[in-house]
Amino acid sequence: MTRRDEGPSSAQVELAEGQIVEQSKRIDFFLTEYSVELLAQKMRDNEYVVPAYQREFTWESARKSRFLESLIMGLPVPFIFFWEMPDGRLEIVDGSQRLRTIREFIFDGFRLGELEQLTDVSGFGFDDLPESRQRKIKNRSVRGIVLNEHADEAARLDMFDRINTGSKIANYAEIRRGALAGPFLNLVVELSGSKLLADLAPMSEKAKKERGYEELVTRLFAYGDGLEEYRDRPSDFLFSYSKKMNDVLTYSPETADVYRRRFQSVLEFVDRNFPFGFKKIPSGRATPRTRFESIAIGVDSALSEFPELDEYPPERLEVDTWISSAEFQHIVSSDGANAISRLRGRIGYVKEKLVACVGD
Known part of the structure; x- marks a missing residue:
């Protein structure tokens, strides 16, 4: 009978539990909610920090429109993940594309593309909507998860990767290149060619x-x-x-x-x-x-x-x-x-x- 058939030993179980506890300490958080209006304003005023590894990845117009269609219809949208930096500012761990799309729609004149459900709203900008609908959209809430300052860089990048598994998003090499731009990463890029x-x-x-x-x-x-x-x-x-x-x-x-x-x-x-x-x-x-x-x-x-x-x-x-x-x-x-x-x-x-x- 093999060790796999016998199951883990008590020492292995203890080691596994210790690892779970240790890794769990890296992630401490609290839940909150923000209005769409507040999120758009904070993005416009650069009050949120977008980490370098997320800056170059931009949604195409169709994906922005699909997300905004869900928002207009009042459908639940995914959590936004933030990290509370030591200076009190919030860094976006995951959700920068959603937040940038909200800002573009409300403040920057983004016009919706072809929509699947709200076909009559295709081509609209935010200002084209009735004022009553504008208020309803601004009042919608988006749930957020805020990690405390003890979540280190590696933990935040790991969370970003896990949340986006299967999505068209950066992998670890891409994330390191964005987050850790510097002479060593420049050397790696040089030699990789x-x-x-x-x-x-x-x-x-x-x-x-x-x-x-x-x-x-x-x-x-x-x-x-x-x-x-x-x-x-x-x-x-x-x-x-x-x-x-x-x-x-x-x-x-x-x-x-x-x-x-x-x-x-x-x-x-x-x-x-x-x-x-x-x-x-x-x-x-x-x-x-x-x-x-x-x-x-x-x-x-x-x-x-x-x-x-x-x-x-x-x-x-x-x-x-x-x-x-x-x-x-x-x-x-x-x-x-x-x-x-x-x-x-x-x-x-x-x-x-x-x-x-x-x-x-």
Whole structure:
């Protein structure tokens, strides 16, 4: 009988409960309600803070019109999530598109597109409606959830992502790029455009547009620099790492060149010694993230400890003897991929295979 069949042990249950309690402490909130008129005024007067990662994502006219149709009809609309900043201002965690649409409709002359239910209202602006209807719309209330100031940046971004799961919205790489603009993110963007990276680690056009290469570059550096603060949550870890590295490169710009050389060394080593690059098969058109992590960070770690590996000929390293093995395929499988034990295991596997060649 396997451990899975037996169920979790008492120690595992205690550990799980501790994690639930710890994560729950990050989110403390209260409920409130705002009139549409108040929300529009505060957006017009710039009293709400729109975080950088939300600014570039704008609803198209049809989506704005559909939302406003619901508002005019008096249908319930989703909660607006705010974070109460230490200075008392409210940052919009989720809902900036709704709030901007409300402001545009009431104050900025936005005209409704083709509506599904209120067909006779299609093409109207707010001022075209009877005054009585204008008042009713302004008096409608929208419910809000306000997180207290103890909800850290990573917690707020995680909430934003969870609320918008399945929507046409930013992913974690996009969010980091918007929220953490700075020298490290600039370096990541620069390196993500590498032609050699694209050749060794192909991905779909969709993945490229979702900044898939930026995610790979960030993971190479973040995991390669150490997993001491990793807690089985890649998004939190990568966010904290990127924020820290922005500070490092701000005060020490020359460090960027160290990371550029490190990145290039890994790619050139893989190009020389790994028969399919980061791909599973020669004709592969996609690169599993776990496979990239195993190879790229394993190589990075091995070269850091034994730089002389860079001078070894491919026949001495014999990568082709294990890279397609069932053992390696199991190591890079996605089951429990983000658990630190699995992450350390797949990175360590490649490193140990390479280091074993030293002195042969």
